[in-house]
Amino acid sequence: MEIPEKAQAAALERVAALGQQRAELLAQARALLPDLRAEAVEAVRIGAQRSRVQQLSRVSTGTLYGWLRDAGVEIRTEGAGDDAPP
Template identity: 55%
Template sequence: MDIPEKAQADALAKVDELGRKRASLLAQAQSLLPELQKAAVRAAQLGASRSRIHQLTRMSPGPVYRWFDEAGLPKVRGKKDKDGDKNA
């Protein structure tokens, strides 16, 4: 028969291990943001599609489009339909 306290201790040790790994990965991801921002803005300056840049960052759109605004890039207004006509 297993001792409940032993099972709990094992489970808590696993939670601790995974929590530490997660925190480490989040810190690594956070440290990549300045470089990612610079690369995303550069790609936009070179004419890359902003939606494609956003997709490749694998981030939510808010921060990515904020980077474009902070870099002083002009806003893209209206989209073109498949015939090339601009929609409002």
């Protein structure tokens, strides 16, 4: 006879292990962000295409442009012409 509590405990142990692994991976990802941000900004500053930097960094366009804006890199607004205000 199977005891439901044993199956439940085993399932909870698997959930706990996976939850711990996920937390560790998220912490590693957060630790990489400052270096990724700096390298992405540097790549754009030395002439890399922004779309390629965004693609390779695997961050959203909004995140990349936020990093660039915070770093003082000029961001053109969509549809801005030569006479558009900065």
